[in-house]
Structure formats: structure tokens, C-alpha cells
Amino acid sequence: MERYTILEELGDGTCGSVYRAFNRETHDIVAVKKMKRKFYFWEECMNLREVKVLHKLNHPNIIKLKEVVREKSELFFIFEYMEHNLYQIMRERQGPFSEEEIRSFMSQMLQGLAHMHRNGYFHRDLKPENLLVTNDVLKIADFGLAREVSSMPPYTEYVSTRWYRAPEVLLRSSSYTPAIDMWAVGAILAELFTSTPIFPGESEIDQLHKICCILGAPDGSSFPEATNISHLVNITCSEILPANLSDIIPNASSTAIDLIMRFCSWDPLRRPTADQALQHPFFNVASLVPYPLHDPLELRLNNMGEEPNLELNLWDFSTEPDDCFLGLTLAVKPSVSNLGEVSNVSQGMGEDLLFCPSLQDHPEQTVFWSLLSPDQNRIHRPVESSLSLSFG
Numbered sequence: 001m002e003r004y005t006i007l008e009e010l011g012d013g014t015c016g017s018v019y020r021a022f023n024r025e026t027h028d029i030v031a032v033k034k035m036k037r038k039f040y041f042w043e044e045c046m047n048l049r050e051v052k053v054l055h056k057l058n059h060p061n062i063i064k065l066k067e068v069v070r071e072k073s074e075l076f077f078i079f080e081y082m083e084h085n086l087y088q089i090m091r092e093r094q095g096p097f098s099e100e101e102i103r104s105f106m107s108q109m110l111q112g113l114a115h116m117h118r119n120g121y122f123h124r125d126l127k128p129e130n131l132l133v134t135n136d137v138l139k140i141a142d143f144g145l146a147r148e149v150s151s152m153p154p155y156t157e158y159v160s161t162r163w164y165r166a167p168e169v170l171l172r173s174s175s176y177t178p179a180i181d182m183w184a185v186g187a188i189l190a191e192l193f194t195s196t197p198i199f200p201g202e203s204e205i206d207q208l209h210k211i212c213c214i215l216g217a218p219d220g221s222s223f224p225e226a227t228n229i230s231h232l233v234n235i236t237c238s239e240i241l242p243a244n245l246s247d248i249i250p251n252a253s254s255t256a257i258d259l260i261m262r263f264c265s266w267d268p269l270r271r272p273t274a275d276q277a278l279q280h281p282f283f284n285v286a287s288l289v290p291y292p293l294h295d296p297l298e299l300r301l302n303n304m305g306e307e308p309n310l311e312l313n314l315w316d317f318s319t320e321p322d323d324c325f326l327g328l329t330l331a332v333k334p335s336v337s338n339l340g341e342v343s344n345v346s347q348g349m350g351e352d353l354l355f356c357p358s359l360q361d362h363p364e365q366t367v368f369w370s371l372l373s374p375d376q377n378r379i380h381r382p383v384e385s386s387l388s389l390s391f392g
């Protein structure tokens with residue numbers, strides 16, 4: 001850790017304290033998270049959820065873990081540094097966000113979440129403090145509570161922040177799904193409009209009560225856990241009628257209100273997935289952040305020259321063969337002029353490959369992209385999703 005100069009404390013969380021720091025070798029500003037407990041073995045460190053999850057997830061809207069350092073039984077995570085979190089931004093702003101700004105934050109959050117859910121993880125602690133922002137680029141952080149979707153319930157040790165906690169978690173459902181993240185997204189979306197938490201419960205019971213006061217009583221037939229509510233909340237459920245969300249969030253458009261209502265459905269099965277939410281009319285405007293969103297670093301890499309740009313995070317590889325593909329971060333500019341073509345006729349496959357001759361000067365790194373789809377007229381069009389790499 002002597003490479004790093006600690007500059008200031010950024011946050012003090014449950015598991016660790018986070019500092020802004022300067023890497024004297026690379027001159028990078030980074031965020032160093034010093035874990036509060038001691039770690040005596042490397043296996044313990046590598047088994048931490050935050051390490052396991054971030055090791056697998058590589059996306060412009062998910063915070064990058066650059067390094068893990070264990071020194072004298074102390075564990076440090078080195079993250080890319082982000083200037084703000086959404087909570088600070090909301091607190092420091094004079095007026096509310098415009099719907100344009102909210103749309104941009106939301107689309108980035110959903111793209112990060114969609115990637116996470118697709119790869120089999122859910123976050124479980126989404127809240128404005130865990131959404132980090134630099135130059136309007138948003139990244140999801142704090143994966144200390146993240147879970148594998150395939151892991152076995154019951155999830156007993158769950159301690160996420162109450163105001164963003166889904167009803168099925170409050171009602172002690174023994175198994176829950178990535179839909180709990182979508183509930184939190186709904187609560188955050190509402191808060192972005194008003195700068196005030198929509199369900200600011202002071203206890204778990206009060207949390208349920210606050211949700212009932214806005215959504216009305218849940219329908220027991222579509223949401224089985226609903227029957228527990230009347231035992232917990234000190235009023236008969238049938239007495240509680242839903243509020244008009246447009247009165248509570250007057251500056252939100254009708255499409256925004258509709259999206260919040262969908263995210264904040266009592267029944268987890270009714271909530272849209274992150275991918276489905278991105279198709280909602282709320283995002284259907286010309287000025288929308290393009291998908292997939294690139295952060296400034298990636299844009300810079302892509303504009304650097306005529307050669308395809310490769311960013312290859314080798315530490316993302318584990319011994320499992322599938323990881324070789326999961327862990328690759330690859331930014332290819334297929335329009336480069338100095339590309340050649342070869343036909344791979346080995347093993348009788350007849351597959352056409354695109355290659356970059358200048359890279360052949362690097363004997364240990366010969367790279368081929370199977371990006372071409374030959375049609376009958378020998379006119380080749382790029383095929384986005386077919387990518388094969390060989391490192392000779």
C-alpha cells in the first residue's frame with residue numbers, strides 16, 4: 001500500500017472506510033476501501049461477495065475494482081474513483097432534477113442492473129449513496145450484499161437500507177428474487193423527482209405502513225405475503241386506499257408515474273425487469289443516452305487511432321472456462337482501414353476472420369475477430385455478437 005497516498009476520507013460504511021487516494025506510480029486518483037475486519041488468509045478475501053461479484057461483472061455502469069491488497073492482515077479494495085454519489089448530489093442541488101437528467105441516471109442504472117441480473121447476481125442494497133456519479137456517468141457500487149440468483153434461500157442475514165427495502169423482504173419472504181432491486185429502483189426514481197425518500201419508514205412496521213399509505217393495501221390473491229400485513233400494521237388493510245402518485249410527485253410526467261407504479265408493485269412478479277423497464281415509454285425519447293452507454297474513458301479509447309482498441313482485463317479470468325468469455329472487456333472499432341481477411345479453413349469450418357496486420361508485430365498477441373458474416377456477393381457486414389479471440 002506504500003504506492004498510495006491517502007488524501008481524504010470519503011465515507012465510513014458498515015464494512016469499511018473509503019478514502020480518496022493517489023497512486024504514486026500511475027498518478028491515478030483512486031478510491032481505497034479499507035475493510036474493518038482483519039483477514040488472515042487470501043482465501044477469505046477471495047471469497048468475499050464484493051470480490052467475487054465484481055470479478056465477474058464488467059460494465060460501464062458498474063464500479064470497477066482495480067486491485068485487492070492484503071497487507072498485515074488488513075484488506076484494501078482499490079476502486080476507480082467517482083466524484084459524487086446520488087445522495088450528495090440531491091442534497092447539494094438547489095432545485096429538482098429535470099426529467100431529462102432523471103432519464104439519463106435511470107437508463108444508466110438500469111443498464112448496469114440488467115447486466116448484473118443477466119449474469120446471475122442481484123445487488124440487494126440499491127440506494128442513492130451506492131450510485132456513484134462522475135461527469136453525469138453513473139455507476140453502481142457497494143456489492144457487499146450482492147447475491148447469486150441461483151444461491152439457496154433462506155436469505156437470513158439481509159440488512160439492506162430500510163427505505164429501499166421491498167415488501168417481500170419486510171414480510172420475511174424466505175426466498176426473493178432480483179425483483180427486490182427493481183423495487184429499490186422505483187423508490188429511487190420517485191426520490192429523484194422530489195429529493196425526498198418516498199417511503200421513509202422509521203421501523204420495519206412503519207416502513208410497511210408508509211408503503212400501504214401510498215400504494216394502498218395489497219391484493220392478497222396476487223401477492224400471498226400480503227395476508228401477513230394486517231397482523232403487522234396496526235390498521236385493517238381494507239381501510240387503506242392508494243394515494244394519487246401524481247399529487248405526491250407533481251413534477252413527474254404521466255409516463256414517469258406509470259414507471260414508478262410498475263416498479264413499486266406489491267407483487268414482485270408484476271415489476272418489470274431491468275431490460276423490460278428500458279423499453280418503457282419513459283425512455284422513448286430522441287435525446288436518450290445511447291445504448292450501450294460508454295463512459296468517457298471508453299470513448300477516449302475508441303477515438304485514439306486507426307487500430308482497434310482492446311482493453312483486456314486479464315485478472316478477470318478464473319480457472320472456469322466460461323470466465324474467459326465473461327471477463328473480457330473488449331472495445332473494437334471495426335471501421336479501421338488496415339484490416340485484412342483470412343479464411344479459416346482449418347478443421348473444415350470455413351469461417352471468415354478479420355485481422356489487423358499491424359498487430360502481427362507482437363508475436364505473443366495475435367488477435368482475430370470473427371466479426372464478418374459473408375453473404376453470397378462476398379459483401380461483408382459486421383456481426384455484432386460473434387466474437388472469438390485467440391492468443392497465440
Ligand SMILES: Nc1ncnc2c1ncn2[C@@H]1O[C@H](COP(=O)(O)OP(=O)(O)OP(=O)(O)O)[C@@H](O)[C@H]1O
Binds near residue numbers: 010016017142
Ligand atoms: N469508488 C468510489 N469513489 C468515490 N466514493 C466512493 C467509492 N466507493 C465508495 N465511495 C463512498 O464511500 C461510501 C461508503 O462506501 P461503501 O458503500 O462501499 O461502503 P460500505 O462499508 O459497504 O457501506 P454501507 O454501510 O453503505 O454498506 C459510499 O457511500 C460512497 O460515498
